[in-house]
Amino acid sequence: MEPDLADALRAYQGGAFPEERLRELVHRLRTDSAFREAFGDAVWILGLSRLAQAPEPRWTGLCEEMGWLNPGSAAGDPRGENPGAVEGFENLDRVLGEVRREPAPYVRAWWRRAAVLALAACLVLLAGLGWMWGGRQPDAAGGGLGDVVSAEGAVWENRSIRVGSEVRVGPLKLLRGNASIGFHSGVLLFVEGPADLEFRDSSRIWCGRGRLRLRVPPGAEGFVIDTPEGVVTDLGTELGVEIAPGRSTRLAVYEGKAEASLRVPGQGGVRTEVLGEKQGAELVGAQGVIRRMPIEELQGVGRIPMPGLRLAPGYREQVLEAGPVFYWRLDRVEGDQVAGETEGTPVLWKKGAVDFVEDTAGTRSAWFRGGALAVGEAVDFPGEKYAVECWLCAEPMSSGGVLGLAEDDRFQRHFGYVEFTNRLAGSGHGQASALRFLHRRPAGGGGGMNVLVPQPGLAYRWHHWVVQQDSGRLEVYQDGKRVGRAEAGSDPGGAGAPCWIQLGALRENLAGTKRMKNGSVLPVLERPFLGRMAEMAIYSRPLSEQEIRRHAQSRLP
């Protein structure tokens, strides 16, 4: 490789050169056809290779222009990864998926932010349409917006409300205690009583008093809390609000951004302030001012609790008795390694944000916050027959991979895949969440047979899951009951073939890596699972219904 070509290629990629040298290179490009051809060839292939490895484009503007906001308007999915994708053009659904996932800090330009908010609004509208198309008509009071997913010492003015109750448009008063309310859009609202609330629609509430903590997933940005003092708009992802009647509204942004606005008394103006991460403010409506304050002043607003998982003391022994080939309790980590419970179980390595902390029941489990756990080297996988058993408590976010079984270390060629998903548009289930079990032989990046178990209200609840396949017969069990099955046809097997196992994400993005604040370099993970996982066991045989039921019944109240 001659020096000019090396320098030209380096300069093209941003390498620093003096202006004079760049002029020389341009001159040679203009006058030397062989050089021009060699350089043009390299740059062309470089561009293609970068495009091939890049994420799909986020053409939100095009989607808006064309009105392509309903990815479920046609059925089919050429790659089989994406239920509800528009046939022959999976990019669109991925565009929307990316928009849903895109964290606020990366929404750079104002028009992109606007597009995201517009899309979020459209998605909410679509969710509503999906609700209607699915035959679930909203009631006269305005329809179900979500439900009560957890409560602790909660006393409601309406005594009939309990965990699982549907939340509808209208007032709701929590006299004391606390409760979490999950919206179908994925927003989670944690309320500490006494609190006076009014649910106006799926992205807006009014609060006259109380302490709130709001977690807004990507794609649902723009959730609004109206207060007597002013308006708080979430721009993603987690904030706390305290409304003291007759005093002020105080706001703290824990992650992401929020906008505070209030009307200035005596004039038509509205004062606004955008708060970034770890910033707080007090809205004083009477004076028309937004006063900055340290976030610590609002630390009393509790963190949103994940429900606890309590298993009978002999659960581990029950699992071991069933003879798993691999078994991780996911209750501890040493360094970056998660050890297994049987001799042949390989160590799982931590890739990114996975914590091992106690839940409200005192049980330790793996809390996936964007990271994954994966084996460090290929293992021999059972093959024709296998079962996967685990406990999951998912956050109401977009699709997230629970378990990937693949033939390559970057998880591009799956033969088995389990994910928690809310991407079921087109199936008539609107924004409902579901567990998906994919079986694919031969392994690859598309095709295969899916079992989908769609139901609303999967998120923020612990469920016992078993997925299993026996020579092409697929079954899914939830909490001890079979809830889905499919025939994938005869399975060519693959017993003894090298297998890579990953928990917590679909695959690694081939576009590259990300550098963490501590200097470590991690792969970019696609469709990370957000939530908790416990007691992951893999068997070389299908489990019997009795075994599954017995394991599921080990959960204590």
Next chain:
Amino acid sequence: MRVEEDVQQMVERVLKGDGDAFLGLVHRYAPGVRAYLASHLYQLDAVDDLAQETLIAAYRSLDRFRQGEDFGGWLRGIARNKLRKHFEQVQKHSGLMERFRAECAGVLGDAWEERAEEVHGEALQRMLGCIGRLPDRMRRVVRANLDGSRGESLAEELGTTAGAVYQLQYRALKMLRDCMKEAHGT
């Protein structure tokens, strides 16, 4: 011939108000437009922004597309105009490197346009397969974004010099080119 007939039918459907028919056109031609733009622009954000602007402009002026015309060529014509405006901005406001890239694009643009005709969605899939078949070190260099000083830091990680990293990249690009030709032929 068959492809052009399909394109004409899709255009007619769009003009009659069937917006979804435009999906088919986007699916078929967007990869070529992106590849064409990616050869001129280094920043992929800018590539996708201009590709999107190109497609929106095409949709809005679809009634000006003449029957029998090469739709891909027509789209690249719109993209070329977008690029020209982009580079005018670059010349006014950007630094040395951007001006260098703009000069390169000016010299090489015609050659790249011919190649863009051959790029469809499968080409990017093929490219991924070719990258996967590269030797380890080359694959690592290709997967890394050698933007700015990244070449130097990757050289440190690989225990070599920045010059050697760019040499490796050049060799990898040649292998990818050959692999793409081979894959195209089969």
